[in-house]
Amino acid sequence: MTTRIPARFSKCAAEGRPALVTYTMAGDPDLATAQAILNALPAAGADIIELGMPFSDPMADGPGVQAAGQRALAAGQTMKKTLGMVEAFRKLDNATPVVLMGYYNPIYIFGVDAFLAAAKAAGVDGLIVVDLPPEEDEELCLPALRAGLNFIRLATPTTDDARLPAVLNNTSGFVYYVSMNGITGGTIKATAAVGTAVQRIKGHTDLPVVVGFGIKTADDAATFGRDSDGIAVGTAICNAVLGSLDQGKATAGTVGAVTTLVAGLAGGVKRAKAAA
Numbered sequence: 001m002t003t004r005i006p007a008r009f010s011k012c013a014a015e016g017r018p019a020l021v022t023y024t025m026a027g028d029p030d031l032a033t034a035q036a037i038l039n040a041l042p043a044a045g046a047d048i049i050e051l052g053m054p055f056s057d058p059m060a061d062g063p064g065v066q067a068a069g070q071r072a073l074a075a076g077q078t079m080k081k082t083l084g085m086v087e088a089f090r091k092l093d094n095a096t097p098v099v100l101m102g103y104y105n106p107i108y109i110f111g112v113d114a115f116l117a118a119a120k121a122a123g124v125d126g127l128i129v130v131d132l133p134p135e136e137d138e139e140l141c142l143p144a145l146r147a148g149l150n151f152i153r154l155a156t157p158t159t160d161d162a163r164l165p166a167v168l169n170n171t172s173g174f175v176y177y178v179s180m181n182g183i184t185g186g187t188i189k190a191t192a193a194v195g196t197a198v199q200r201i202k203g204h205t206d207l208p209v210v211v212g213f214g215i216k217t218a219d220d221a222a223t224f225g226r227d228s229d230g231i232a233v234g235t236a237i238c239n240a241v242l243g244s245l246d247q248g249k250a251t252a253g254t255v256g257a258v259t260t261l262v263a264g265l266a267g268g269v270k271r272a273k274a275a276a
Contacts, residue, residue, distance in 0.1 A: 003125040003150050004097040005173040008047055009208045009229060018225035020045055020269045021210055022262055023101060023234030025052040025068035026085055027077025028241055033250040034072070037241070037258050038089050042096045044259035045266025050128065050232065053082055053102030060130045068238040071248070079110045083122045090123035099152060099173070101128040104140060112140060116147040126150030126173045134166045141170050154178050155201055157193070164204050174208040175201055176232065179215070179224070195227035218268030225272030233265055 012019040022041055027034050041049055054072040058065065086098050100119065107115045107129065119127075127144055134141075134153070141151045150173030157178070159167055168175065179194050198209050211224045212232030225231045237258055244250070244257040 003148070003173065004095060005048065005099075005125050005150055008095075008097050009174065012047055013229070016273050017269050018228055018272050019047040019208070019210070019230035020221070020262070020266050021048040021050060021212070021230050021232040022046040022237060022265075023050040023052060023065075023212075023232060024237055024258070025054060025065065025072050025241075026082040027054055027072030027075055028052075028068040028238070029071045029245055029248065029250050029254070030075045031077065031081055031085070033254055034077075035085050035088060036255045038085055039092055040255055040259050041262060042093055044262035046096070046262055048097045048099065048230070050099045050101040050234065051082065051086065052234075053079065053100055053106055055103045055106055057105075058103060062235055064235040064238040064242070067242065079106050079115070080118075083118050083124075086119075086122040086124055094123070097125040098123065099126040099128055099150075100124055101130075103131050104129050107140065112143055116144055116149065120147050120149060124149060126152050128152045128154070128176060130154060134169060137170055145170065145172065150174075152176055155197075157197060161200070161204075164201065168205050168207075171205075171207065174210050174230065175205060177201060177209055177211050177228070179211050179213045191223060194224060198227045218264045221265045221268030222272045225269045231265075231269060231272075233262075236261060 054069040153171040208229035210230035244254040
C-alpha cells in the first residue's frame, strides 16, 4: 500500500523535526470557509491534515471540537460534502496527506464500500475512527486496508503491554497516542509520562508515533515533539475558528486566525528536537 503518509514522515525526519498534524472540522463554520481553511493549512506549516467528519454524538471530543461539529452540521455539512472538500483540495495540493477522523456511524450510513471507494477517489490517505476497536476490524479496518487507505489506531495511557499488540495489529500510517485519559482539549499534566509512553510504543512498532489531545501552543509542540514523530493539534484550531466568528458567522479574519496559530505551532515543532 502506498499513501502520502510515510513519505511525509520521512521528509520531516530528514529535516530533524516531528510532523505537525493539524485537525480541522469539515464544514465549520460553513463549507466555503472550511474549504479555505483546508486549502491554507499546508502553506501555514501543516504537514498532515486530519479532517473531521461531523457527527452528532462525538463521545471522545471535548467542548471545542463538539461545538465545531455542531456548527458544521447546522450549516448543512454532509459526508458527500466532506469528501468533496478533499477532492477540491487535491486540485491544489497532491502532496499533503489527508486523514479523515471521526466516528463509524456516518461511514456506516454512507455505506462502507461506497465510502471507501469515494474516499480513495477523492484523495484521502487514511482514516482514524475512534469508536472501532481491533475486535471490529472486519467492519472497516480491513476493507480500508484493501482499498489502499491507512487505518490509524489510537493508543492511550491505559493501553498496557498486553493490549498493545492488538491495537497495533493492522494499524498503518502512524500510531496516534492520546496523551491523557478523557476527551480532547484537556491539559496534559504528566509531561514525562507522555515521553515514556511514546518510547514504550516504539518498542512494539516501527510506525511513527504522533502525540495528540491537549497540545495547544508552540511551546507544547516543542515539548511533546521531543520524543515523538509528530504532534496533533485540534481543539486549539477549532477554538481559533470560534474566536473569529461574529454571531456564529465567518469573518474576514477566520482563515487568518487558523493560519496564524498553525504557523506558530510549526515554529514549535522546528525547535522540538533542538530542545531534547
